[in-house]
Amino acid sequence: LTMEAQLRKAIANYELRLYFQPQMDIATGKIIGAEALLRWQHGENMVSPVEFIPVAEQSGLIIEIGEWIIEQACRVAKNLLDAGQAIPIAINISARQFQHPELYQQIERALQRHQLPAELIELEITESVAMHQQDEVLAVLNRFKALGVGLSIDDFGTGYSSLAYLRQFPVNKLKIDRSFIVEMLEQSEDEALVNTIIGISHHLQMKVVAEGVETEPQLARLKEMGCDTLQGYLYSRPLPESDFNQFVKATT
Ligand code: G
Numbered sequence: 001l002t003m004e005a006q007l008r009k010a011i012a013n014y015e016l017r018l019y020f021q022p023q024m025d026i027a028t029g030k031i032i033g034a035e036a037l038l039r040w041q042h043g044e045n046m047v048s049p050v051e052f053i054p055v056a057e058q059s060g061l062i063i064e065i066g067e068w069i070i071e072q073a074c075r076v077a078k079n080l081l082d083a084g085q086a087i088p089i090a091i092n093i094s095a096r097q098f099q100h101p102e103l104y105q106q107i108e109r110a111l112q113r114h115q116l117p118a119e120l121i122e123l124e125i126t127e128s129v130a131m132h133q134q135d136e137v138l139a140v141l142n143r144f145k146a147l148g149v150g151l152s153i154d155d156f157g158t159g160y161s162s163l164a165y166l167r168q169f170p171v172n173k174l175k176i177d178r179s180f181i182v183e184m185l186e187q188s189e190d191e192a193l194v195n196t197i198i199g200i201s202h203h204l205q206m207k208v209v210a211e212g213v214e215t216e217p218q219l220a221r222l223k224e225m226g227c228d229t230l231q232g233y234l235y236s237r238p239l240p241e242s243d244f245n246q247f248v249k250a251t252t
């Protein structure tokens with residue numbers, strides 16, 4: 001079977017799972033959000049999204065899978081809200097999904113179906129998607145902003161942002177790519193870039209998230225630099241839904 005055929009089977013057999021990685025407020029140490037990350041449990045193996053998302057993109061299956069992800073994310077956010085916890089869930093939106101005219105309606109309908117306030121869903125688009133076809137991207141982002149969902153730029157620092165263009169973005173958050181965090185304490189260039197991105201975010205009235213934080217010394221340095229939010233193995237790996245719900249209960 002081709003990977004595409006296997007992926008179709010996976011959808012039919014409910015082998016896709018959505019995991020949730022907590023995002024922590026650096027000042028309070030409390031959870032303030034989570035990123036939804038897709039997993040494919042294929043027999044004994046866990047297939048990485050790095051392998052199958054590109055296949056889903058090329059085949060167009062990403063639209064169907066994306067709708068399922070939106071549904072799951074809304075359901076989880078709504079359950080938490082009903083339990084007294086307003087925790088926004090961030091969804092990764094791929095290039096093809098972002099260009100697809102159905103995306104807006106998929107999100108609008110899911111919010112309505114679950115009676116979920118729009119601000120409890122956040123969309124992550126990568127810097128490379130954001131910087132492409134700027135007028136079209138800006139129009140789509142403005143529609144989502146009007147709907148009330150949060151918007152963030154993922155993998156920030158890896159693309160080629162025009163700062164003049166970034167300034168017009170109706171985006172609430174920049175997520176510093178993990179590649180800059182990994183060696184920020186050993187490589188002064190990386191540390192300088194992290195510091196610069198934090199500065200840019202705050203100048204543009206955006207929040208900033210450091211991804212892939214694994215150690216206490218990284219946490220301490222990011223705190224000194226004024227970073228707002230942390231995501232990484234230091235706090236938690238991406239968790240299945242029930243473990244994630246436990247984590248939320250235990251940390252709020
Ligand atoms: O989740 P890691 O845990 O391995 O994710 C690897 C890559 O796959 C990341 O670049 C991440 O953005 C992407 N990815 C994970 N889950 C999703 C998803 O639900 N949708 C899309 N489009 N990309 C995802």
Ligand code: G
Nearest residue numbers: 092154155211212213214231232233234238
């Ligand atoms: O590309 P994107 O930022 O959407 O995906 C985040 C990726 O980073 C996922 O693969 C997620 O599992 C991974 N990740 C999150 N925190 C850590 C971490 O602390 N260390 C490592 N190595 N990977 C992480």
Ligand code: MN
Nearest residue numbers: 035092124154
């Ligand atoms: Mn992401």
Ligand code: NA
Nearest residue numbers: 154155175211
């Ligand atoms: Na990311």
